[in-house]
Amino acid sequence: MLNLTSVVLFSGVGVHVSVGVRARTAATASPAINRATPEGKKTLRKGNVVVTGASSGLGLATAKALAETGKWNVIMACRDFLKAEKAAKAAGMPKDNYTVMHLNLASLESVRQFVKTFRYSGMPLDVLVCNAAVYLPTASEPTYTAEGFEMSVGVNHLGHFLLARELLEDLKTSDYPSKRLIIVGSITGNTNTLAGNVPPKANLGDLRGLAGGLNGPNGSTMIDGGRFDGAKAYKDSKVCNMLMMQEFHRRYHEDTGIAFASLYPGCIATTGLFREHIPLFRLLFPPFQKYITKGFVSEDEAGKRLAQVVSDPSLTKSGVYWSWNKHSASFENQLSEEASDPEKARRVWELSEKLVGLA
Numbered sequence: 576m577l578n579l580t581s582v583v584l585f586s587g588v589g590v591h592v593s594v595g596v597r598a599r600t601a602a603t604a605s606p607a608i609n610r611a612t613p614e615g616k617k618t619l620r621k622g623n624v625v626v627t628g629a630s631s632g633l634g635l636a637t638a639k640a641l642a643e644t645g646k647w648n649v650i651m652a653c654r655d656f657l658k659a660e661k662a663a664k665a666a667g668m669p670k671d672n673y674t675v676m677h678l679n680l681a682s683l684e685s686v687r688q689f690v691k692t693f694r695y696s697g698m699p700l701d702v703l704v705c706n707a708a709v710y711l712p713t714a715s716e717p718t719y720t721a722e723g724f725e726m727s728v729g730v731n732h733l734g735h736f737l738l739a740r741e742l743l744e745d746l747k748t749s750d751y752p753s754k755r756l757i758i759v760g761s762i763t764g765n766t767n768t769l770a771g772n773v774p775p776k777a778n779l780g781d782l783r784g785l786a787g788g789l790n791g792p793n794g795s796t797m798i799d800g801g802r803f804d805g806a807k808a809y810k811d812s813k814v815c816n817m818l819m820m821q822e823f824h825r826r827y828h829e830d831t832g833i834a835f836a837s838l839y840p841g842c843i844a845t846t847g848l849f850r851e852h853i854p855l856f857r858l859l860f861p862p863f864q865k866y867i868t869k870g871f872v873s874e875d876e877a878g879k880r881l882a883q884v885v886s887d888p889s890l891t892k893s894g895v896y897w898s899w900n901k902h903s904a905s906f907e908n909q910l911s912e913e914a915s916d917p918e919k920a921r922r923v924w925e926l927s928e929k930l931v932g933l934a
């Protein structure tokens with residue numbers, strides 16, 4: 576392993592962090608499948624997987640599960656560089672198997688900078704996991720990303736949309752045999768489930784708020800043009816995530832062979848996602864999910880599930896929303912009517928392209 580390059584990363588909020596990005600000669604110089612062993616056996620080089628929001632919760636557990644196999648170099652794309660580095664160490668991740676890079680999804684400039692930094696490292700990209708998210712259920716007023724989009728949809732959907740569109744080019748050029756682009760979804764955005772019927776329900780309406788840029792006093796901050804509601808904005812953002820996975824599939828799967836997938840990993844009731852919720856909720860939510868809905872999964876188990884979607888040879892089907900049954904076996908789940916509407920997917924794609932400067 577060589578320390579070839581040292582680059583300066585610029586954070587979206589103006590903090591400058593200097594880090595060494597370890598360029599992996601093995602990853603850049605050799606083909607994905609190598610036939611050069613003495614026995615003439617085929618060997619596969621280490622895969623490079625970018626995981627956004629890998630500094631806690633599901634992202635960290637997934638990064639750990641992948642790093643521990645020794646088959647992956649996990650690029651932990653995080654807004655808080657030091658937190659990610661500490662979390663990786665505390666989780667005992669082998670340090671040759673991960674690289675931390677700065678990414679703040681609340682700034683499109685930071686997304687573009689991340690793409691540049693990643694390319695500069697010389698690593699091929701084999702799998703992208705769009706995992707990071709914010710959930711702001713108690714906010715009475717909206718907050719905004721650097722470009723002025725309501726925060727939940729801005730980070731969870733628009734930031735990831737630009738990232739995925741840019742990195743699709745890198746995925747295309749990788750020679751890895753099983754390339755994947757995964758966008759984490761959720762049950763709560765799917766109104767064909769009980770959990771998806773707990774108010775406020777996801778609903779993108781006619782997309783008039785998205786068309787208006789989700790920004791503020793005269794326009795609406797909500798995709799459907801309604802009044803700001805943090806819990807609804809999160810669920811709407813998850814619908815966008817699931818719609819975009821399918822739209823990627825329709826537009827690019829056949830030509831590129833990349834597998835596009837989404838998933839509901841189970842209710843990981845202990846993660847940082849609920850940090851903004853009231854203390855009583857944070858106290859009661861885990862036992863409620865464990866003993867009443869029985870939908871609870873540990874961070875470890877959820878991380879193994881997402882790691883399967885990244886690397887399991889049996890989960891290569893594209894356009895699928897994966898879920899797991901009570902025996903922890905994966906299955907192709909059904910999305911709600913709205914979350915599987917191809918016309919809505921196309922319109923969300925086109926409006927989002929305009930907002931992130933791709934069209």
Ligand code: LMG
Pocket residue numbers: 712713766767768769772773774775806856859860863867
């Ligand atoms: C909102 O409140 C918050 O206002 C918002 O800020 C945000 O947090 C949002 O979704 C997130 O939630 C939702 C609130 C109102 O729900 C509650 O949290 C109230 C809890 C009351 C407890 C009820 C009794 C449960 C007993 C458990 C006791 C243990 C305590 C655990 C508490 C932890 C809390 C999680 O929601 C309501 O209005 C209440 C009614 C919700 C019922 C929804 C179910 C409707 C089902 C409709 C059927 C649809 C059929 C679909 C088909 C499905 C097929 C499978």
Ligand code: NDP
Pocket residue numbers: 627628629630631632633634652653654655658678679680681705706707708709730759760761762813839840841842843844845846847848849
């Ligand atoms: P966590 O809050 O633990 O993790 C979210 C991650 O996203 C953190 O690493 C956080 O960084 C990062 N993040 C937040 N904002 C930004 C930003 N602006 N730029 C870059 N990174 C950011 O929550 P979970 O692990 O629970 O959530 C992970 C995914 O799982 C989400 O997509 C969520 O929707 C999904 N999910 C979660 C479920 C659950 O029950 N918990 C159920 C279904 C789906 P930092 O550490 O700096 O805060």
Ligand code: PMR
Pocket residue numbers: 710712761762763764769770773806809810841842843868870
């Ligand atoms: Mg929900 C029946 C099963 C079930 C499941 C699997 C979840 C998952 N929830 C279920 C049921 C219920 N929840 C019921 C019956 C209620 C009313 C008491 C309920 C309430 C509830 C609240 C208030 N649930 C919540 C909240 C949240 O704030 C969480 C949320 O909506 O975040 C957007 C949440 C969740 N429930 C889940 C899951 C997975 C979440 C959170 C994470 C997410 O969707 O990403």
